[in-house]
Amino acid sequence: MFIYDSVTKEKRKFIPLQEGKATLYVCGPTVYDDAHLGHAKSALVFDLLTRVLTANGLDVTYARNITDIDDKIIKKAIAQDRDIKEITDYYTDSFHKEMEAIGVKRPDIEPKATESLEAMFDMIQKLIDTNHAYTTKDGDVYFDTESDAKYLTLSGRVQNEDEKQERVVSSELKKNPADFAMWKSVKDGSLTYDSPFGAGRPGWHLECSAMIEKHLARPDTAFSIDIHGGGADLLFPHHENEAAQTRCSSNHELANYWMHNGFVNINGEKMSKSLGNSFFLKDALKEYDGEVLRFYLLSTHYRSNFNFNTEDLSIAKKRLDKIYRLKKRLFGLPENSENTPFQEKLLEALSDDMNVSTALALIEEMISSANETLDSAGKHKLLKRETISNLAYIETLLGFGVQNPFEYFQFGMDEDTKNSISKLMLLRDEAKKEKNFEESDRLRDKILSYGVTLMDTPAGTFWEKV
Numbered sequence: 436m437f438i439y440d441s442v443t444k445e446k447r448k449f450i451p452l453q454e455g456k457a458t459l460y461v462c463g464p465t466v467y468d469d470a471h472l473g474h475a476k477s478a479l480v481f482d483l484l485t486r487v488l489t490a491n492g493l494d495v496t497y498a499r500n501i502t503d504i505d506d507k508i509i510k511k512a513i514a515q516d517r518d519i520k521e522i523t524d525y526y527t528d529s530f531h532k533e534m535e536a537i538g539v540k541r542p543d544i545e546p547k548a549t550e551s552l553e554a555m556f557d558m559i560q561k562l563i564d565t566n567h568a569y570t571t572k573d574g575d576v577y578f579d580t581e582s583d584a585k586y587l588t589l590s591g592r593v594q595n596e597d598e599k600q601e602r603v604v605s606s607e608l609k610k611n612p613a614d615f616a617m618w619k620s621v622k623d624g625s626l627t628y629d630s631p632f633g634a635g636r637p638g639w640h641l642e643c644s645a646m647i648e649k650h651l652a653r654p655d656t657a658f659s660i661d662i663h664g665g666g667a668d669l670l671f672p673h674h675e676n677e678a679a680q681t682r683c684s685s686n687h688e689l690a691n692y693w694m695h696n697g698f699v700n701i702n703g704e705k706m707s708k709s710l711g712n713s714f715f716l717k718d719a720l721k722e723y724d725g726e727v728l729r730f731y732l733l734s735t736h737y738r739s740n741f742n743f744n745t746e747d748l749s750i751a752k753k754r755l756d757k758i759y760r761l762k763k764r765l766f767g768l769p770e771n772s773e774n775t776p777f778q779e780k781l782l783e784a785l786s787d788d789m790n791v792s793t794a795l796a797l798i799e800e801m802i803s804s805a806n807e808t809l810d811s812a813g814k815h816k817l818l819k820r821e822t823i824s825n826l827a828y829i830e831t832l833l834g835f836g837v838q839n840p841f842e843y844f845q846f847g848m849d850e851d852t853k854n855s856i857s858k859l860m861l862l863r864d865e866a867k868k869e870k871n872f873e874e875s876d877r878l879r880d881k882i883l884s885y886g887v888t889l890m891d892t893p894a895g896t897f898w899e900k901v
Contacts, residue, residue: 438692458662459660469715469716470533481664482538500548504637519626544650551645555645562617565683577609579611580614615640670695702743730752759844777825841890844899863882
């Protein structure tokens with residue numbers, strides 16, 4: 436398997452720190468608002484990565500944090516006169532539900548900032564003790580960037596004096612303009628946490644470094660973890676600062692491989708709340724099936740910037756529909772459990788830095804070939820079993836085609852209509868069992884009046900929208 440490393444800027448063969456195992460950490464959401472398409476894109480990319488690593492025989496431990504300490508959370512709590520935990524619990528729950536809707540599996544470890552304060556205190560103290568951090572007379576603790584000879588080697592960034600000055604937040608007590616806060620003293624009466632350094636709140640960059648050391652790091656290795664991932668916007672300063680903290684507080688670097696997904700643009704413009712084009716995932720899920728969004732957001736290479744627009748989304752849905760039409764055609768038939776050449780080629784493509792374009796082309800070719808053969812004379816028993824096996828493999832590896840194909844084509848119908856049709860279907864089944872064919876035909880006609888079609892399969896009779 437090969438992974439593009441954001442630091443070396445080249446594809447590298449993936450060699451895990453521990454044979455047969457892989458550790459992955461991804462920066463998660465700050466839970467003060469609903470998830471947007473940028474959150475969805477990143478979550479999907481690393482969900483796919485865990486699936487590909489697993490398919491390559493690796494035992495993956497995946498961690499993604501929840502930032503539930505943040506000034507934006509406090510600001511919202513004050514504005515809405517609500518308890519902070521009420522806000523963070525609400526948006527954490529919403530995030531989980533929306534990720535589930537697009538087929539993103541929950542991580543193995545999901546630490547929260549509020550549950551990791553002791554680990555943060557330990558890291559700060561180590562950095563103070565080794566002269567990589569210092570406390571100001573105001574009670575703030577800063578990381579001394581000039582104490583780290585490797586600072587900026589992660590991003591390859593060179594800061595001129597103007598850029599350095601832009602990074603000065605407010606304190607003239609910092610040794611260097613680029614120094615960043617690890618602990619912020621708070622004296623305005625807002626939420627604080629007790630610490631050995633006084634009452635305050637942790638710096639954002641500290642959070643992930645401390646959590647990785649607490650949950651994933653092995654002291655006997657050259658790196659804390661195998662892979663660290665996140666959006667491209669996190670490379671600097673967030674990941675740069677994380678790497679510096681870990682490097683200077685331990686005997687190892689933070690990650691052996693760094694992976695970053697591209698930005699999401701809305702109709703050609705970078706997604707931004709200030710531009711008013713931040714597309715919430717919950718709104719997209721009202722209009723489109725979650726799996727359609729999954730297919731669309733994964734349809735371009737993860738490192739490329741993604742331009743979200745409804746025209747391309749419609750095209751993506753048609754491509755996903757092909758998978759479901761083939762699945763519907765074979766629904767209820769037994770599958771062949773043996774690997775097929777198609778499956779080997781699909782894994783090979785995705786093992787090449789998740790080359791999704793090649794993977795989707797292989798899927799299109801497999802579907803077209805299978806349909807062409809199934810349209811020809813003959814029973815094609817072996818092909819049917821292999822095709823069902825291929826569809827199951829696509830489901831496992833990419834998360835496409837996971838639904839009952841008939842239910843997939845029901846998306847967009849209101850629940851009352853679906854419930855009415857389901858009741859009529861049950862009544863029709865009963866009439867057929869009792870050989871009351873007149874009643875069965877009457878119920879069939881009533882079902883069809885809803886603008887649906889019926890299909891008999893080895894697994895029973897199903898309906899879908901016309």
